[in-house]
Amino acid sequence: MKKIILITLSVFPLTVASAQDATPSPNSSPTPAVSKSTPAAASDVEALRQQVQSLTETVKALQQQVKDQQAVLEKANLVGETGLPANPEPSPIAGTESSPTPEASAQPRFPTEDTSVVTSATAPAVSGTPAPGGFPTADTSVVTSAPETISSTGAGAPLTQPITIGGGRNYMNISFDGLFALAYSSARDLDNIEVGDHDPQQRGFNARNIELALDGAVDPYFEGFANIVFKLDNDNETEVEVEEAFMQTTNLPFNLQLKGGQFFAAFGRLNPVHPHAWDFVDDPLVNGLFLGPDGLRGVGAQTSWTLPLPWYSQLIFASQNGRGSTGFSFRNPGDDGMFFDRITTDREARGLQDFVWIPRWENSVDLSPTQVVLAGVSGAFGSNETGANSRTQIYGADLLYKWKSSHAEGGFPFVKWQTEFMYRRFQAGHGANDSFPVAETFHDWGLYSQVLWGFKKGWVAGIRGDYVDMQDSKFTDDLDRQSRWRLSANLTWYPTEFSKIRLQYNQDFLEENFFLSARQVESIFLQWEFILGSHGAHKF
Amino acid sequence: MKRILLLLAATLTCSFSAHAKLNVVSTLPDFGWLAREIGGDKVNVTILAKPTEDPHFVDARPSFVVSMRNADVLIDGGAELELGWLPPLLQNARNPKIEIGKPGRVQASQGIRLMNVPANVTRAAGDVHALGNPHFTVDPIIAKAVAQHIAQSFSALDPANAAFYEANYKKFEATINAKLQEWGAAMLPFKGQHVVAYHDSWPYFAHRFGVNIDIFLEPKPGIPPSPSHLTEVIAQMKAQKVKAIIVEPFHDRRIAEKVASATGAKVVEFSQFPGGLPGTDSYVKLIDTLISRLAAGLK
Numbered sequence: 144m145k146k147i148i149l150i151t152l153s154v155f156p157l158t159v160a161s162a163q164d165a166t167p168s169p170n171s172s173p174t175p176a177v178s179k180s181t182p183a184a185a186s187d188v189e190a191l192r193q194q195v196q197s198l199t200e201t202v203k204a205l206q207q208q209v210k211d212q213q214a215v216l217e218k219a220n221l222v223g224e225t226g227l228p229a230n231p232e233p234s235p236i237a238g239t240e241s242s243p244t245p246e247a248s249a250q251p252r253f254p255t256e257d258t259s260v261v262t263s264a265t266a267p268a269v270s271g272t273p274a275p276g277g278f279p280t281a282d283t284s285v286v287t288s289a290p291e292t293i294s295s296t297g298a299g300a301p302l303t304q305p306i307t308i309g310g311g312r313n314y315m316n317i318s319f320d321g322l323f324a325l326a327y328s329s330a331r332d333l334d335n336i337e338v339g340d341h342d343p344q345q346r347g348f349n350a351r352n353i354e355l356a357l358d359g360a361v362d363p364y365f366e367g368f369a370n371i372v373f374k375l376d377n378d379n380e381t382e383v384e385v386e387e388a389f390m391q392t393t394n395l396p397f398n399l400q401l402k403g404g405q406f407f408a409a410f411g412r413l414n415p416v417h418p419h420a421w422d423f424v425d426d427p428l429v430n431g432l433f434l435g436p437d438g439l440r441g442v443g444a445q446t447s448w449t450l451p452l453p454w455y456s457q458l459i460f461a462s463q464n465g466r467g468s469t470g471f472s473f474r475n476p477g478d479d480g481m482f483f484d485r486i487t488t489d490r491e492a493r494g495l496q497d498f499v500w501i502p503r504w505e506n507s508v509d510l511s512p513t514q515v516v517l518a519g520v521s522g523a524f525g526s527n528e529t530g531a532n533s534r535t536q537i538y539g540a541d542l543l544y545k546w547k548s549s550h551a552e553g554g555f556p557f558v559k560w561q562t563e564f565m566y567r568r569f570q571a572g573h574g575a576n577d578s579f580p581v582a583e584t585f586h587d588w589g590l591y592s593q594v595l596w597g598f599k600k601g602w603v604a605g606i607r608g609d610y611v612d613m614q615d616s617k618f619t620d621d622l623d624r625q626s627r628w629r630l631s632a633n634l635t636w637y638p639t640e641f642s643k644i645r646l647q648y649n650q651d652f653l654e655e656n657f658f659l660s661a662r663q664v665e666s667i668f669l670q671w672e673f674i675l676g677s678h679g680a681h682k683f
Numbered sequence: 684m685k686r687i688l689l690l691l692a693a694t695l696t697c698s699f700s701a702h703a704k705l706n707v708v709s710t711l712p713d714f715g716w717l718a719r720e721i722g723g724d725k726v727n728v729t730i731l732a733k734p735t736e737d738p739h740f741v742d743a744r745p746s747f748v749v750s751m752r753n754a755d756v757l758i759d760g761g762a763e764l765e766l767g768w769l770p771p772l773l774q775n776a777r778n779p780k781i782e783i784g785k786p787g788r789v790q791a792s793q794g795i796r797l798m799n800v801p802a803n804v805t806r807a808a809g810d811v812h813a814l815g816n817p818h819f820t821v822d823p824i825i826a827k828a829v830a831q832h833i834a835q836s837f838s839a840l841d842p843a844n845a846a847f848y849e850a851n852y853k854k855f856e857a858t859i860n861a862k863l864q865e866w867g868a869a870m871l872p873f874k875g876q877h878v879v880a881y882h883d884s885w886p887y888f889a890h891r892f893g894v895n896i897d898i899f900l901e902p903k904p905g906i907p908p909s910p911s912h913l914t915e916v917i918a919q920m921k922a923q924k925v926k927a928i929i930v931e932p933f934h935d936r937r938i939a940e941k942v943a944s945a946t947g948a949k950v951v952e953f954s955q956f957p958g959g960l961p962g963t964d965s966y967v968k969l970i971d972t973l974i975s976r977l978a979a980g981l982k
Contacts, residue, residue: 366774394777394782395777398752398777400777449752452749454749455745455746455748455749512733515745515746517745547736549735549736550735550736551737551740551933552736552740553739553740553905554737554740554742600907600935639806639809640740682743682771683744
């Protein structure tokens, strides 16, 4: 407070002084020292001159006083941020031109005589509202810019603060993503060839993933996330999906984290990744056919623990309802009440065995400063709806290797190899009310392996191989039970990290089984994407 | 029995904290080297980003989570330069010691007036930073402020060595003050000269040392140079008789070479980070190198 008064005092006579200096004409600034009525006589001028001189002396004395005060304050309170030499001020070259050192040694923090720095550093009250003449500098970085940096969380902003996207001042990050594809396929039933719900589903144009993503800190204890997906079906009707909406803890002790809501299960690499971040236009076969067209996700809770080991090692354990099409291999009543040809039951959970239990353990080490390996094993265990006591178990193993140049620009060049393997044991029961004559246990397995090569800033080439082995059955002619493989190649151009254009070629081979004949399908996709809003950070 | 255990635990933690070095994690090498300057042998500094890679795009690799989980201090820029990779790391680190507002969190840009704060934040202008240009440590006066923040954090967390950190800060400050005269003198003959840079990482450096680094090979920040833009740049360079093009280790040097050969300018390798150029294993050595390279390039 004292400081502010002092400064006001020092600024006021300054303005007065300059006004008087500049004004031989009487009708300019109304200052108490100038008599307005008469034209200035020589003696008046002389008197004024003296007055100005004395005022200048006063100002100097006051400035010195401020400096002294500041020195005392700084000694008393080293932590105070107001005392930081935080401003870019004019070049020290100015200092070298005049006699350089004594000022620097007296005021070691400011190797310059530029008063703008000294004043603004000692008097933040002034720097916010620069009085004319208060800053004898044209240095815009000192005069005009914001008074202080805002932390990226926006902490401290008042509640009435509007959300401004792209800056630090917000309570919530908002982003919007549009993902579209133009598809050609030799098959007339592209929706049977492509196994993911966000994959192109018809010849022509597709808009299967238009996504609104929100996230932010809820309070000091929780973070919240939501992903609302809009998609257009083949008749251009809009469907809405609450893909994810959950909260998670931010600072539990012992490296624990809890999460609750609707979320993607942490099964393998790709399942928890939103479609717009995929490296290919479509879902791998094994993901779509085992974990489901929309991935394995549902309402549930998850706890995770990073082990106190010198390398990255994390245990994740989740439980979800596993009901409906997002619990595809589990309590899924299926399309039209049928799954693998059985009339399904659609029952309330009877006990813990009817939930899906999803454990995962992942480990990562740096092979070198440019190479990282991440390996994980996952499981998903629960019951399914094809019989009174039929169970499903899915086991997964995944491996990721990434090399990135130590001179990477924009994250390029890099090479990334990712593989996932899954095995599913599915007990297909007698159906609702024992309506199906046969109970079978399917042992299905599948994998995909993909290599992405970011060969130039913004450019990525990829190849992928897919295979799914469905146990042949003489009793079940479901289209999803056809063993098949696929080869894909693509080329993606990212003009920036907020847009992409991707061309992909797929060759599909569907193998003959007891009911279905072999097929070969070729497809070409042109995919494009835009992202608006806050920069979505990239998980590894 | 309980009391004995408690006592034992207390002595253990005491003795542990008395001897343990502070674990310091720095997102970028510049903050990390300043931390080494202040912390000396009383701290362990882990730097996440490599000095030779693009600081905008660093992989949030899992090993970084482990480093941050074990950190007593996290130093980040606080100006959105690490926006693409720091948030997921913080989410997974689950380390309350490095939350914003705790003494264990140093946001280097705190209290610093960032330059070139965009009036309108639009991505049509390329990869602009809403809070202002985040490449600020190449201004030695700002580096002093950052170093002081770091010293304050260390002193708060390790009061036993507060005098040591304070003394190191004073030493650093004195060195910079002395060096500023030297650097200023070296750059004085080139005052007002125009210099071309690949990316707009140098406004603070230019401001401090009196050169104009205001022509860029990138048409907009983060957008790769296009032939039409380079034609313009070449014309501009010829008109203003620009003698030097600054490139950083991760930039495509060949593009700069082409422009250089078309204009007779020299390509000068620059780095924002200690360790990004040979023989720059401290902040002062980095600025020394930058000044001497630029002076040689402008001669």
